[in-house]
Amino acid sequence: MATENVVAQEVESGMPQLDFSTFPNQIFWLLIALVVIYLVLSRIALPRISGVLAERSGTISNDLAAAEDLKLRATEAEAVYEKALADARIESNRIADQARVAAQADLDAAMADADQKIAAQTADAEANIAEIRASATENVAIVAKDVAEALVAAMGSSADQATIDAAVTDRMKG
């Protein structure tokens, strides 16, 4: 046992990395590991991942194209909407103008009618006033003649009706 230990200690002295007796073992298992990894990667993993990546980039570009298309359609729809809005605005202005013009015409007609009525009434009233004024002057002359006749009678004299009338008329002119 002791001699074995001494032998082992001589063989294993120094770095384990430089123990050439383990090299065949390490190289054998390393080559197996590398071949397995290579086969796993090149046969299964890498084609699968590259397929997934290609599919994803295809999906993304499709989606981007669809988004672009939708954006275009949204822009078109917006333009149509804007146009409809502008048309409606113009139409509403037109209708408002029309209504205003019609209302103005009605108003003008009513005003003219009213003015006419007022003028007619005014003329009537003026005629009435003139008539009343004329009749008043006449009545004053009659009253004056009656008063003058009564005064003459009251003074105890009598006078000719014609003379009184002439005198009153003469006085009223004065």
Add this chain to the structure above:
Amino acid sequence: MASHTATETTEAVTHGADGAVMSADAVGAGDAAVAHGADAAHDAGGLVFHPLDQFIVRPIFGDGGIFHPSMPVPPIHWYTPTNVTLWLALAVLCVVLLFVVGSRGRATIPSRVQSVGELFYGFTHKMVEDVCGKEGLKYFPYVMTLFVFILFANFLGLIPMSFATTSHIAVTAVLGFGVFFGVTILGFVLNGPSFLKLFWMSEAPLFLRPIIAIIELISYFVRPVSHSVRLAGNITAGHAVMKVFAAFAGLAIVSPLSVVAITAIYGLEVLVAGIQAYVFAILTCVYLKDALHPAH
């Protein structure tokens, strides 16, 4: 690591006249010797350092295996299932879980695991395309294999009590020289003898070209060495440093500092694990680019 059976046997030897010499020899040695040295260190009341024990290749089953680490490690045959086998298998399992099980839904809107897998795919795919161009994409599965294998091996090695397969030069050298030979053969197959234009700088002045060619040639043959030693060295150094700090945690006075240091270095090692996998993969791409477009 120090166990009683090993300790007792070694003590039987140590308690001879040359015991002191034996324990001095044993410091920094392998498993059985470490048990011996550790025992001696305990006797002296000192610290126990054996930061390289974590890299020992052991069988999974039997004496000296990962469940009986105190026993001497038996001879390892090429087919023995070892801790290397175990942790390589776990790396393979992680790759399968992430890339096959994770993406099994093939969902257009991915689950979390699937999107992580897609992230790795996209990252590596872009790296290969950016460095090598469109023609390099044919070799994308090879680069992806190397990248995800190294990444998972590095990260699995960071689990406490685990075994870092990429800390072994045997593993990284297979990876590095595999890239080297693959790229060189590919270069000649695709370009024929004109692949040698890689070493002939047509922009340089004529008298400098042979000198540059020699330098380029040397640097070309150093590539696989630097490629593999860089990875193994980084992982080994990080793990060994952590183990040294862990040993310091045995001293009550410095243990808080030691724990803080381990935490900091662990964070650094997480970075290193990712960065080294990335560096290995992007250098593979750069070498591949030389094979595809050798003219400067």
